[in-house]
Amino acid sequence: MPCDEFLENVCHGYCKLSFDGMPSPVDAFKDVPQQAEKQLQIYDPFISAVNGGNGQPRCPGIKFTHAPSRAEEQGVGWLQPDVMGFSDDMKISEKSKSTASVEHMGYAEIFVEVKRSPDNDIFMDPPENVKHDEHLFILNPSSLSSKEELKIATEALGQNVAYAAEILARQHRRFLISMSMSGSRMRFLLWDRSGVLVTESFDLHEHPEILCKFLWWFSHSSYNARGYDLTVRMSVNEKEEKMFKDAMTKHVKEQLLLCTSKEDAMRLGRNEMQVAQYMARIEDDKKCLMEALRDHYQPGSVIAADVFHEAQDDEGKVKTQVERVLVSCPVTSPKSVASRGTRGYWTMFADGSVGFLKDTWRHAGEGFEQEGKTIWYLNEHNVQNVPNVVCHGDVKERRKDDKKPQTTVVHRYNNADWVCRGTAHRNDEDEIVDNNARRRKIKVRGRIHYRLVLDIAGYKLQYFSDSHELLHGTRDVLTAMIDAYSADKIHRGQSTTNIILYRRPGEERRIGYLIDWKFGCDVSHPPGDRLWRINGTWQFMSANVLDGDDTYRHVVEDDMEALLYIVLDCAARWSEQDEGINWLRTSFWFLGENVTMDGVSMGGSGKLMNKLNRKYTKDLKFTCQPLQDWLNAALDLNNPVGPAELGSYPPQWTLERLAKLWDDALAKPFDNMPDRIEHEIPGVEAQTQYRVSNVSVDSCVIKDQEDPRSREQGVATPVANGGKQREGEPDSGRGEERNRQGSASVDQPEASGSAAQDTMDFDAEKDTTNAVREKSDLRKRRASSLVDNERTKKTRNISPRVKASTSEKLSRTHQQSSEVGPSGQMLPPQLQASGSGMQVGPTEDVPLRRSSRSRRPPQRLTTVNVPALAARRISSKRLFNKQ
Numbered sequence: 001m002p003c004d005e006f007l008e009n010v011c012h013g014y015c016k017l018s019f020d021g022m023p024s025p026v027d028a029f030k031d032v033p034q035q036a037e038k039q040l041q042i043y044d045p046f047i048s049a050v051n052g053g054n055g056q057p058r059c060p061g062i063k064f065t066h067a068p069s070r071a072e073e074q075g076v077g078w079l080q081p082d083v084m085g086f087s088d089d090m091k092i093s094e095k096s097k098s099t100a101s102v103e104h105m106g107y108a109e110i111f112v113e114v115k116r117s118p119d120n121d122i123f124m125d126p127p128e129n130v131k132h133d134e135h136l137f138i139l140n141p142s143s144l145s146s147k148e149e150l151k152i153a154t155e156a157l158g159q160n161v162a163y164a165a166e167i168l169a170r171q172h173r174r175f176l177i178s179m180s181m182s183g184s185r186m187r188f189l190l191w192d193r194s195g196v197l198v199t200e201s202f203d204l205h206e207h208p209e210i211l212c213k214f215l216w217w218f219s220h221s222s223y224n225a226r227g228y229d230l231t232v233r234m235s236v237n238e239k240e241e242k243m244f245k246d247a248m249t250k251h252v253k254e255q256l257l258l259c260t261s262k263e264d265a266m267r268l269g270r271n272e273m274q275v276a277q278y279m280a281r282i283e284d285d286k287k288c289l290m291e292a293l294r295d296h297y298q299p300g301s302v303i304a305a306d307v308f309h310e311a312q313d314d315e316g317k318v319k320t321q322v323e324r325v326l327v328s329c330p331v332t333s334p335k336s337v338a339s340r341g342t343r344g345y346w347t348m349f350a351d352g353s354v355g356f357l358k359d360t361w362r363h364a365g366e367g368f369e370q371e372g373k374t375i376w377y378l379n380e381h382n383v384q385n386v387p388n389v390v391c392h393g394d395v396k397e398r399r400k401d402d403k404k405p406q407t408t409v410v411h412r413y414n415n416a417d418w419v420c421r422g423t424a425h426r427n428d429e430d431e432i433v434d435n436n437a438r439r440r441k442i443k444v445r446g447r448i449h450y451r452l453v454l455d456i457a458g459y460k461l462q463y464f465s466d467s468h469e470l471l472h473g474t475r476d477v478l479t480a481m482i483d484a485y486s487a488d489k490i491h492r493g494q495s496t497t498n499i500i501l502y503r504r505p506g507e508e509r510r511i512g513y514l515i516d517w518k519f520g521c522d523v524s525h526p527p528g529d530r531l532w533r534i535n536g537t538w539q540f541m542s543a544n545v546l547d548g549d550d551t552y553r554h555v556v557e558d559d560m561e562a563l564l565y566i567v568l569d570c571a572a573r574w575s576e577q578d579e580g581i582n583w584l585r586t587s588f589w590f591l592g593e594n595v596t597m598d599g600v601s602m603g604g605s606g607k608l609m610n611k612l613n614r615k616y617t618k619d620l621k622f623t624c625q626p627l628q629d630w631l632n633a634a635l636d637l638n639n640p641v642g643p644a645e646l647g648s649y650p651p652q653w654t655l656e657r658l659a660k661l662w663d664d665a666l667a668k669p670f671d672n673m674p675d676r677i678e679h680e681i682p683g684v685e686a687q688t689q690y691r692v693s694n695v696s697v698d699s700c701v702i703k704d705q706e707d708p709r710s711r712e713q714g715v716a717t718p719v720a721n722g723g724k725q726r727e728g729e730p731d732s733g734r735g736e737e738r739n740r741q742g743s744a745s746v747d748q749p750e751a752s753g754s755a756a757q758d759t760m761d762f763d764a765e766k767d768t769t770n771a772v773r774e775k776s777d778l779r780k781r782r783a784s785s786l787v788d789n790e791r792t793k794k795t796r797n798i799s800p801r802v803k804a805s806t807s808e809k810l811s812r813t814h815q816q817s818s819e820v821g822p823s824g825q826m827l828p829p830q831l832q833a834s835g836s837g838m839q840v841g842p843t844e845d846v847p848l849r850r851s852s853r854s855r856r857p858p859q860r861l862t863t864v865n866v867p868a869l870a871a872r873r874i875s876s877k878r879l880f881n882k883q
Contacts, residue, residue: 012225025212029204035117035183059215081111106170121182136422175227194408251354309391361447381487385480387454395449406449458502466674467624473512493519495537546604578621611639630665
């Protein structure tokens with residue numbers, strides 16, 4: 001992209017900005033060498049020039065700095081940008097070496113990646129005699145004369161992507177601007193959830209005015225122009241925060257059945273023996289509650305997010321209502337840039353009840369329905385075991401009366417004449433060479449920021465307590481599938497992360513709920529009704545879906561097979577077995593197996609082989625006999641031992657037959673419960689990330705999204721009046737006192753009796769995958785069980801506290817009007833209640849600079865086997881009474 005077009009079209013307000021008072025750009029970067037032996041010889045003079053050693057900073061209010069080179073861990077995934085810009089009103093607490101790397105990126109306004117020579121540039125601008133649409137712009141072999149240079153450039157590309165992904169995950173943003181510097185040559189980059197825009201390069205010696213004007217604009221631009229999402233802000237009401245903490249505490253205790261007092265023991269125990277058992281657990285459960293609460297609440301970091309809900313007034317007119325919900329720590333965090341960028345939170349309603357907020361970037365364009373509308377349709381058709389929609393809608397730019405939703409920027413330039421579409425291939429000598437005869441089909445699809453609030457919040461299926469709950473929870477999901485099928489809907493995206501276990505008030509066991517209906521569609525949908533050939537999580541998709549046939553139409557039988565693989569995967573990982581488990585290392589291959597042919601990824605051969613002769617499941621011997629019987633019967637029902645015909649299913653593979661098989665298994669006695677075990681499988685992590693794949697038919701490129709794991713945020717303290725205050729904007733140091741009271745350093749000991757500070761902890765959750773592999777294969781980071789050197793070492797070999805119990809809380813009904821359509825539904829009382837601290841407050845144009853990363857749920861052994869209860873139909877008309 002030409003630099004002038006980037007500045008004029010992307011940098012909002014640039015054309016109207018006055019540059020009076022800007023220091024002269026002449027010789028602004030004269031001390032920056034064209035190339036150097038070491039990178040510090042580039043960024044040291046650059047930082048000095050930008051910060052203004054002569055007292056005239058070129059970006060007032062933003063201080064550029066070089067952070068420590070790397071954390072204690074080695075590898076590409078642990079590096080940080082060479083140069084980052086921080087607002088003057090933010091003071092980054094000094095942390096230990098192990099926490100310095102990614103923590104600071106949660107507060108960065110902008111970053112600069114520096115390479116010592118133009119030869120290491122990731123990109124290559126097209127020569128004057130070459131057309132843009134025939135030119136290879138990224139990792140062009142013509143500009144990389146050796147494999148070593150290609151390796152360096154590939155690593156640099158991965159580093160830039162990793163930095164952008166980390167900042168976008170930690171900050172609530174619409175987009176992020178960064179710079180790439182190779183010697184004295186500079187480029188601007190804009191990152192959002194649809195991709196990245198990259199400008200042509202310019203030399204700081206020949207055209208210093210380009211960078212000088214950009215920095216001046218960046219300094220004087222609004223937070224909105226810098227890409228922040230101003231619909232999320234800190235909650236400044238201490239009463240709200242206390243209400244939030246109390247609500248999360250109560251909900252965690254209900255869901256995990258924790259006993260933290262004598263009163264709890266008397267309430268939970270059915271007899272004297274059980275009361276005594278509960279009494280003996282009080283101290284341990286207090287510690288478990290503290291750990292569990294950290295997953296959803298961080299002191300001083302309760303934030304308010306606006307949900308823009310379309311509702312009909314008394315006159316039948318559709319109006320947008322802005323509803324304010326409170327959240328703190330996400331249970332899921334995005335790990336990539338060009339993705340939905342989904343965050344998930346437990347949220348508190350006005351009456352103190354707890355629900356779930358999904359913050360995501362949905363696909364724009366025709367044919368992409370809002371997920372909330374699909375779920376609302378299911379609610380209106382009384383589909384069991386599907387959460388109720390409280391409110392939902394596209395996020396507006398800034399204000400209630402703003403009709404324009406937040407959308408991505410990059411996709412708008414799909415058809416620009418400067419887009420480079422050249423390709424490359426490997427020759428017989430395994431060298432990458434240009435292939436200008438073949439042009440890439442670039443399909444950067446636009447996304448719209450979207451929020452959805454559901455009425456329940458629970459734990460993922462993978463945290464089931466025993467085989468009984470595993471089968472019962474998945475049977476509940478089958479009930480949801482049957483009801484949805486009767487309502488002419490199928491899910492098309494089952495996975496262990498799309499099934500949650502939730503204890504309804506007043507019931508003894510947790511119910512399995514089927515969530516995440518973004519791929520949901522009509523049963524009679526035509527083949528190819530989406531832009532992808534494959535939807536869902538690769539490990540659990542049926543062999544027919546994975547076969548690679550673009551004309552195949554996803555049917556309910558595929559969802560049934562996916563549910564079979566979900567139970568198989570969970571049982572193999574966490575249920576007790578009679579035989580050794582060393583063979584599981586290769587057995588898991590058949591779920592995730594895939595190959596690439598002609599640029600198209602496909603799989604399913606391992607699953608077909610297992611249908612043929614049970615090669616990968618015949619040695620599974622579970623100690624729970626009902627589970628073993630269910631598995632054998634379900635595999636035979638799906639396909640009796642023998643060849644499987646692709647594209648079809650045996651006539652007996654029906655919802656009714658599968659439901660009866662499930663009920664027969666649940667009717668059997670489940671002895672020796674609980675039977676959950678954390679298997680130590682050679683080469684297979686207990687929390688192996690799931691590969692969520694969308695294969696594009698047009699580009700034939702597979703995009704991976706891995707199940708997010710724990711990341712916690714660092715601590716920063718605003719310095720009141722420490723930086724320049726823009727005209728018309730409130731003082732960004734307003735929260736100093738609040739943060740001083742609610743924040744703690746990662747090196748401080750955890751306070752007893754209160755929730756521990758949710759801080760960034762590198763040693764606690766180490767990345768085990770690199771951010772970059774050869775061939776630009778960016779992978780996300782994964783958590784491990786180690787903890788910070790200054791803290792007590794904890795183990796992760798016990799299962800979650802998931803006992804079923806009877807709650808004293810009465811069932812509530814959700815008041816909804818079935819006469820109003822999905823987009824015109826009136827809001828339930830929990831968002832209409834007054835006097836509860838949940839009313840819409842004034843929108844402040846100050847960004848929330850940081851965002852917590854997700855953590856893993858607490859883990860404990862269950863000790864009581866509770867008899868199974870039949871799933872009850874949950875009404876879609878539920879009222880949240882004000883408590």
